[in-house]
Structure formats: structure tokens, C-alpha cells
Amino acid sequence: MTKIFDPITLGDYQLHNRVIMAPMTRGRAEANAIPGKLMVEYYAARADAGLIITEATAISPKGQGWVNAPGIWNDDQAKGWLAVTDAVHAKGGRIFLQLWHMGRVSHPDFLDGAIPVAPSAIAATGEAHTPLGKKPYVTPRALSVDEIKDIVADYANAAKRAIAAGFDGIEVHGANGYLIDQFIRDESNQRDDTYGGSIDNRLRFLTEVTSAVAEAVGAGKVGVRLSPKSQYNDMNDSDPVATFTRAAELLNPLKLAYLHILEALPGHMMAAAGERVTPHIRKIYQGMLITNGGYTKDLATNALETNEADAVAFGVPYIANPDLVLRFKQDAKLNIPDFATLYTPGAKGYTDYAMMA
Numbered sequence: 001m002t003k004i005f006d007p008i009t010l011g012d013y014q015l016h017n018r019v020i021m022a023p024m025t026r027g028r029a030e031a032n033a034i035p036g037k038l039m040v041e042y043y044a045a046r047a048d049a050g051l052i053i054t055e056a057t058a059i060s061p062k063g064q065g066w067v068n069a070p071g072i073w074n075d076d077q078a079k080g081w082l083a084v085t086d087a088v089h090a091k092g093g094r095i096f097l098q099l100w101h102m103g104r105v106s107h108p109d110f111l112d113g114a115i116p117v118a119p120s121a122i123a124a125t126g127e128a129h130t131p132l133g134k135k136p137y138v139t140p141r142a143l144s145v146d147e148i149k150d151i152v153a154d155y156a157n158a159a160k161r162a163i164a165a166g167f168d169g170i171e172v173h174g175a176n177g178y179l180i181d182q183f184i185r186d187e188s189n190q191r192d193d194t195y196g197g198s199i200d201n202r203l204r205f206l207t208e209v210t211s212a213v214a215e216a217v218g219a220g221k222v223g224v225r226l227s228p229k230s231q232y233n234d235m236n237d238s239d240p241v242a243t244f245t246r247a248a249e250l251l252n253p254l255k256l257a258y259l260h261i262l263e264a265l266p267g268h269m270m271a272a273a274g275e276r277v278t279p280h281i282r283k284i285y286q287g288m289l290i291t292n293g294g295y296t297k298d299l300a301t302n303a304l305e306t307n308e309a310d311a312v313a314f315g316v317p318y319i320a321n322p323d324l325v326l327r328f329k330q331d332a333k334l335n336i337p338d339f340a341t342l343y344t345p346g347a348k349g350y351t352d353y354a355m356m357a
């Protein structure tokens with residue numbers, strides 16, 4: 001039976017184990033969205049994960065919108081990331097960069113006053129955390145088809161830059177209510193051109209971005225993350241099973257390294273009502289599947305043994321436990337994360353959690 005410490009091949013890589021570090025925004029980049037020494041230390045400490053997926057990282061200045069989140073649109077940022085990837089590789093780890101465009105949940109304060117872009121001019125309910133404090137989301141501007149093509153090219157360029165910065169691969173962030181997800185789900189996408197309306201049209205931006213990055217860096221270096229039922233960032237879809245099983249079907253021919261599904265387990269505070277989508281995706285998707293959302297070691301072991309997925313990603317457990325793999329191996333107690341310091345600057349609550357002796 002498959003165990004979380006068994007090796008696994010994801011795309012171009014054989015990983016030491018099936019414990020994946022989930023992408024987590026931590027807001028510790030230095031000025032100009034450049035990763036610094038603190039981020040090197042943070043990721044290197046987690047290098048014994050089977051695979052690290054980094055925090056979401058902006059593909060372009062227009063895609064950003066989170067205080068002190070990193071970028072991958074220029075050489076200085078790539079240089080900062082190279083120090084991270086070198087440190088992870090020196091410890092035998094593997095690391096993919098998560099590529100991000102925030103779409104409508106950015107804010108003019110991050111965009112030199114420009115209006116954020118989205119599939120349709122529909123504002124999310126909620127507040128952006130801008131450098132000048134919390135402000136309501138603004139009504140975005142609907143993208144033209146030419147602009148959509150430019151953003152697809154931005155993803156491909158960011159992917160190439162990531163590989164040049166030493167990353168083993170990239171993860172397309174199609175989850176959690178950011179630009180790609182805004183196109184996928186029908187509450188935020190009300191276009192009447194080839195990028196809206198039918199499910200296939202709503203999935204067109206995802207498949208174009210994914211095909212472009214796969215062509216740019218090789219499909220074995222590309223994963224995709226989706227969150228069929230997440231309501232984070234004011235998201236909803238009228239038929240998540242139909243929408244996301246079709247996404248899996250359309251991704252099949254691309255032969256990616258993996259598909260990564262965030263769907264909180266029943267009983268988890270993030271769990272949404274309605275049928276679970278992951279089992280449907282499992283039946284249709286032909287490649288490697290990573291599952292995520294509220295897993296413990298025991299729940300992950302069960303998920304692998306029952307063939308729910310091929311690997312399991314852990315988010316919150318990785319915040320306070322850089323040595324999570326070792327703790328799982330020894331059935332050791334886990335440190336408790338401090339939620340007050342999730343996104344605050346500096347080492348506190350970031351690189352100061354105790355490792356086991």
C-alpha cells in the first residue's frame with residue numbers, strides 16, 4: 001500500500017516522499033518584491049519535503065496586489081530566487097514556483113492607480129490589504145482579448161524566468177479566486193465571447209496559460225492548482241463538479257507533472273457545502289493528483305491507501321514545523337502556529353519555530 005514516505009515521480013522528477021509543502025503567502029519579500037535572506041532560510045529549512053511549492057509569486061507588476069509578496073518579472077527578483085533554489089537544492093530538495101496574477105482582488109494602490117483587471121467588471125465583496133490599509137475591492141475592468149493574450153505571454157515569460165532562476169518547475173495558480181479562477185467560475189465570469197459562457201469557454205484562459213507555460217519550460221515541469229469549491233475571495237460556481245471535471249479532462253492531453261486540488265475535508269472550517277469534487281476528478285484525471293485541505297499524517301495516509309490521490313500537500317502544518325517530514329516519521333508532536341504573524345515582516349513567526357533536536 002502506498003505510504004506518505006514512498007517516493008513518487010511527478011513529471012521530470014523523482015521525489016523522496018509524498019509530503020508536499022503547499023503554497024503559502026507569507027509577505028516576507030524585500031523591497032521591489034525581491035526575495036531576501038529570510039526567505040532563503042525559510043525554504044531551505046523545509047527542503048526535506050518531497051516537493052516545496054512556493055508562495056504565490058506575481059508574474060508581472062500588473063498581477064501583484066499583496067503587501068511584500070514576491071515577484072518573478074525582473075532579473076533582480078530572479079537573482080533573489082536563485083539564492084532560494086540553490087539553498088533548497090544544496091539540501092537535496094525540489095522546489096516549484098507558484099505563478100500568480102491577482103486579477104480583480106488587487107487594488108489601484110498596488111497598480112500606480114490603475115484599475116485591476118478581470119474577466120468581467122464584477123467586484124468581489126471584501127477588502128484588499130493595501131500598503132495604505134484595508135480598502136474595499138474596486139470594480140475591475142474587463143480584459144480585452146488582446147490583453148488576455150498578453151497575460152498568457154506574461155505567464156510563459158515568468159515560467160522561463162523561474163527555470164532560469166533554478167526552479168525545478170512551476171505551478172499555475174488556478175485556485176482561490178485569483179485571475180484564472182475568476183475566468184473559470186461563472187459568478188465572476190459573465191463574458192459573452194470565447195472566454196465566457198460555456199464551461200469550455202470559461203476554461204479557455206486556464207488551458208491557454210497552461211499550454212503556454214508547458215511549451216515554454218516543458219510539461220514535466222508544470223503543475224496546476226485548482227480549488228473547485230473554495231469561497232475565498234468571494235467565489236462561487238453554479239456546478240463545480242461539471243466545471244472542474246471538465247478542467248481535468250482538458251488538462252489530460254497536456255501530460256503535466258501533476259494536478260493539485262485544494263478541497264477542504266468535511267468538518268474543516270474551510271469546507272463548503274455540497275458534493276465533494278475531488279473523487280470525480282480522480283476518476284477523470286489521468287496524471288498524478290495532489291490533494292490538500294485539512295490533512296493530518298493519518299488522514300493523508302488514509303487518502304493514499306484508499307487511492308484518493310497520489311500525494312498530499314500540507315499548508316498550516318508547515319508554518320510552525322519546518323521539519324514536518326521528520327516529525328511525521330517519528331510521530332512527534334507538532335508546534336502550534338502563531339496566526340498573528342502569518343504575514344508580518346521579519347523572522348518572528350517565520351524562521352524562529354523550533355526544529356526537533
Ligand SMILES: Cc1cc2nc3c(=O)[nH]c(=O)nc-3n(C[C@H](O)[C@H](O)[C@H](O)COP(=O)(O)O)c2cc1C
Pocket residue numbers: 022023024025026054055056098173175176225262292293294295313314315316317342
Ligand atoms: C498563510 C497562508 C497563506 C496561503 N497562501 C497561499 C498561496 O499563496 N497560494 C495558494 O494556492 N494557497 C495558499 N494558501 C492555501 C494553502 O496552500 C492550503 O491550501 C490551505 O492552508 C489548506 O491546507 P492545510 O489544511 O494543509 O493548511 C495559504 C494558506 C495559508 C494558511
